Amino acid sequence: MNKHRIILASKSPRRQYLLKELGLDFEIRTKDTDESFPPGLVAEGIPLYLSRKKALAFKNELTPGELLIAADTVVWINNQVLNKPVDHADAVRMLKMLSGNMHQVFTGVCLSSTEKTVSFFAETKVYFKPLTDQEIDHYIHHSKPFDKAGSYGAQDWIGLVGVKRIEGTYFNVMGLPMFELYQELQKF
Amino acid sequence: MNKHRIILASKSPRRQYLLKELGLDFEIRTKDTDESFPPGLVAEGIPLYLSRKKALAFKNELTPGELLIAADTVVWINNQVLNKPVDHADAVRMLKMLSGNMHQVFTGVCLSSTEKTVSFFAETKVYFKPLTDQEIDHYIHHSKPFDKAGSYGAQDWIGLVGVKRIEGTYFNVMGLPMFELYQELQKF
Numbered sequence: 001m002n003k004h005r006i007i008l009a010s011k012s013p014r015r016q017y018l019l020k021e022l023g024l025d026f027e028i029r030t031k032d033t034d035e036s037f038p039p040g041l042v043a044e045g046i047p048l049y050l051s052r053k054k055a056l057a058f059k060n061e062l063t064p065g066e067l068l069i070a071a072d073t074v075v076w077i078n079n080q081v082l083n084k085p086v087d088h089a090d091a092v093r094m095l096k097m098l099s100g101n102m103h104q105v106f107t108g109v110c111l112s113s114t115e116k117t118v119s120f121f122a123e124t125k126v127y128f129k130p131l132t133d134q135e136i137d138h139y140i141h142h143s144k145p146f147d148k149a150g151s152y153g154a155q156d157w158i159g160l161v162g163v164k165r166i167e168g169t170y171f172n173v174m175g176l177p178m179f180e181l182y183q184e185l186q187k188f
Numbered sequence: 189m190n191k192h193r194i195i196l197a198s199k200s201p202r203r204q205y206l207l208k209e210l211g212l213d214f215e216i217r218t219k220d221t222d223e224s225f226p227p228g229l230v231a232e233g234i235p236l237y238l239s240r241k242k243a244l245a246f247k248n249e250l251t252p253g254e255l256l257i258a259a260d261t262v263v264w265i266n267n268q269v270l271n272k273p274v275d276h277a278d279a280v281r282m283l284k285m286l287s288g289n290m291h292q293v294f295t296g297v298c299l300s301s302t303e304k305t306v307s308f309f310a311e312t313k314v315y316f317k318p319l320t321d322q323e324i325d326h327y328i329h330h331s332k333p334f335d336k337a338g339s340y341g342a343q344d345w346i347g348l349v350g351v352k353r354i355e356g357t358y359f360n361v362m363g364l365p366m367f368e369l370y371q372e373l374q375k376f
Contacts, residue, residue: 170358
C-alpha cells in the first residue's frame with residue numbers, strides 16, 4: 001500500500017494500536033515537543049499546527065524513503081480547547097463541561113518525508129449524556145485519564161456508558177483518523 | 189449498579205468484551221436458537237423479535253435474582269436484512285452492497301428475570317466509502333468475517349479504512365449498545 005518505511009511519532013498506545021491494526025510495519029520515534037500554539041488558532045487549526053510542529057522536530061533526521069506520521073488530538077467545546085488535565089480537580093472540571101453537551105474532537109495529522117509534507121484533519125461530534133458526580137468520580141478514580149485530551153477515552157467506561165451518539169468516525173476520537181490516514185498514505 | 193446476578197446469553201466475543209468493560213461480574217450461558225423470524229418484520233423489529241426469542245429459550249431455567257441479557261444485531265440496507273454470510277462469495281456480495289452506501293445497524297436487547305422482561309434497541313447509521321474488489325478480497329481472506337452480520341466487523345481492518353462516518357454509537361455496531369444497556373440495567 002505504501003513503499004515508505006513508516007515512522008509513528010507518538011507515545012500514545014491507542015495510536016500505536018490503531019496503526020498496527022492497519023497491517024503496516026512501522027517504527028516508533030518520539031520526542032518531547034512544546035505543545036503551545038499561537039493564540040489566534042481555533043478548532044482544527046490547533047491540531048493541524050501542533051501535528052506539523054511535532055513533525056518539524058524530526059525534519060533534519062529523516063532519511064530518504066522514510067515517512068513520518070505525527071498527530072495531535074484536541075477536544076473543542078464552547079470555543080475553547082480542552083487539553084490533558086493537570087490533576088483530579090481539573091479532570092472533574094472538564095468532564096462537567098462535557099456532561100450533557102456536544103463537543104468536537106479534531107485530530108490533525110502531518111505526514112512528512114525528505115521530499116514533502118502533507119497535513120489533514122478529521123472531525124467527530126461527540127454527544128455526552130448528563131453525567132452524575134458519582135459517575136465522574138468513579139471514572140477518574142479508576143481510569144486516571146491524565147494522558148487524555150478532555151479527560152476521557154472513548155474506549156473507557158465513561159465512553160461506553162456516557163456517549164449517546166457520535167457523528168464522524170470513532171477512531172478519530174481514539175486519536176487517529178484511520179479512514180483519512182489510509183487514503184492519504186495511498187496518495188503520498 | 190444492579191443487584192441481580194447477570195447472565196449474558198451470547199457467544200459473541202465482542203459482546204463478552206464490552207460487558208466486561210462495563211465492570212460487571214457476569215456468567216455466560218448460551219443456547220443455539222433458530223434465527224428465523226416472521227416475514228412481516230422489518231428493521232429494528234427483527235432484532236427485537238430475535239433477542240426476545242433468545243431470551244425466551246431460557247425462561248424456565250432462570251431463578252429469582254438472575255437477570256439474563258440476550259441481544260441480536262442486524263445490518264439493514266435497501267429494505268433487506270444482511271445475516272451472517274454463508275461463504276466467501278456471499279461475503280463479497282454483501283460487502284459490495286455496503287460499498288459506497290449508508291446502512292443501518294440495529295441491535296435489539298432483551299433483559300429478563302423471573303419477574304419481568306424489558307426490550308429495547310439502538311440504531312446506528314454507517315457510511316462506507318466505495319470499496320475496491322482488492323479491498324473486499326483482502327479483508328475476507330484475512331479476517332474471515334463469517335460470524336458477522338453483514339460480513340464485517342467495525343473493529344476490523346475494513347472498519348478502520350472503509351467506514352467514513354457513523355451516526356449513533358460505535359458499540360452498537362460492535363454488537364451491544366452500551367449506553368442504552370447501562371441505562372436499562374439501572375432501571376431494571
